[in-house]
Amino acid sequence: MKVLKATILMGSVMASTALHAQSNVQIYGIVDVGVEYVNKAQVSSTGTATGSLAKVTSGNAAASRFGFRGREDLGDGLSAVFVLENGFSANNGTLANNGRLFGRQSYVGLAGKFGELDVGRETTPIFDFGALYDPMIPARFSALTLDAAFASRADNAVRYAGKFGGLTLSTLYSFGFDSTIVNGGQIPGAFQVGKETSVNVNYQLGNVLAGALYDRQNGTSIATEQNTDERMALGISADFNPVKLYAAYQRRNTRTAPITATTNLFWVGVSYNPIPAVTLDATAYSYDPAGPSNRTGMYSVLGSYALSKRTDIYTVLSVMRNQAKAVMALDGTVNPGDGQTGLQFGIRHRF
Template sequence: MKTPIAILLALAAAPVAAAPAAAASAAAQSSVTIYGVADAGLVLERGGAGGNVQALSSGVASASRIGFKGKEDLGGGLSASFVLENGNNIDTGAAGQGGLLFGRQAYVALSSTTLGAISAGRQYSPYYKALRDIADPFVVGLAGNAMNMIATTGRVDNSVEYQTPRVNGFSADVLYGFGEVPGDTAKSRTIGASISYAAPESLPLNVVLTHHQRDNPLATARSRSTMLAARYRVGDVTTHASLSHNQDLLARASNDALIGATLAVGQGKWMASAIFHRDQSTLEQHARQLAIGYTYNLSRRTDLYTAYAHISNRNGAAFHVGNATDNGTGTGGFNLGVRHVF
């Protein structure tokens, strides 16, 4: 049986060993790129039920990965593209995402300069992209990861996504994930959407309104999340904010607010955020996360990072400080590591 690494190497070498027809097709490809992230760091956790944890972890700031992406110009403003992205843990060499070969992303797309883009496969939800790109100063990584407290579905299997072109600063993103249950289209179904505005360069403002919902396997319950997020830059300072309303499959509702900022200083960048979770049930299981972090660029591709976050749980709330790949076990977390992007 071929190992995942052997399959990855075979894919990378395929254009060289391809048959003439396949070679001609590969030659027509406008671009094919192999890319990735190698990230490893020290993680210290405090306040967990099982005691303190000291670990060398992979993917603390950004999940370690290797990916393949390509794009072909079909003419007339139309192009085809694909992404195949494998997650891996460089501390152990094991595959990420439960051992899936391309568990991070796997999709094919058609794009038009005038009509937008449609893609199909395993891909990120609009809600997750809004949280990562607009709301969270930590870009859902390090100890300050907003997903420590603001739950969402990152990737959606069996999904089709349509993204409109940007017109006068506005664009929309709609995703439908097929439940693929015989006889019932609602079971395990996922629906996501967002509408966003990106201001001209003279006013560096980004705003997005997004919604995500998923039915359980029996279609008897549905989780829902709605978020308004904004990002605004003035000089070297970027401010972040979001408000969200969430309801899980047990109909437990919460309101979550995030405020944060990033400050560019020389070759480095400071990040800070505060997240407030307000439980809407009679249990009042509220929580708060405070986080601060710093990254220092050794080069265009390599940086050092450190971060600290602490969560205060009330009345039995059980949130943990995690990072880009680990959910965490404690209420306090410290990171120190290095990230290389290639």
């Protein structure tokens, strides 16, 4: 009997150890904080006076965050996966993403030879597209300044991602992309309200990567469910190590029945790594909404120097040029037609 008990106990310990060995959880994150200066920031919402603004800011080169990611081996090449990712402002310790605890990502799913299928709050294929084809992203003075959707997440989402040779695919369907509205857009009998459909397809051929994006969001109430916000984009990059070139075009159609407004966004960029510790990124953008004198040009440069594998210091310079009616700003608010220059210095640590 003693031998039997000892055998059972040893078996239990071995089983527990085996299960532990098949699972892992990782804590990770980025802390990014620096000093920012911009000129011609509007002093008053009704006045024309402008002034310079200097402040400490978080997430200049990459948004500050911490998270937990885990994977459990289920056998036969199948794994359970999860991610819980929090965004915060390192300059004051407050939560980002409208105060959500895990506002950047919170999902669980299954991964295997078929790819990965996840359910929860997740980054969109628009996010994927921007990260692949704009060398300035995830810096703030990037395509993010001109279209915040390049950092978008969707609530109540089902997402699939897979790789098949040189082809990669990410696709998402959300039952209600914004839970800050009533019912998160999930209203009984209103099957179009708050829905988002998105897909990004990319193909790698040698040193060239090319991709296409389609994304569509419906209005977030029964009264606006026929309204749509639609994005279509094409991108290409070519890697000539240590130089990498980028170009992308996005067409956005915003329909508020019966009117559809179109915005065109185009950029070209370059990334250069002269030595392993130094990275130089630069992108020129053309932002062209419908209507006369609304065009904006933006030109951004980022330089970083790695102090270690985890820590780097950086500087970002960006210049915004608005036509007479345009009011795009790097930070704050500008008067119509005013340009703006922004400069950032900071330190970023990854863990």
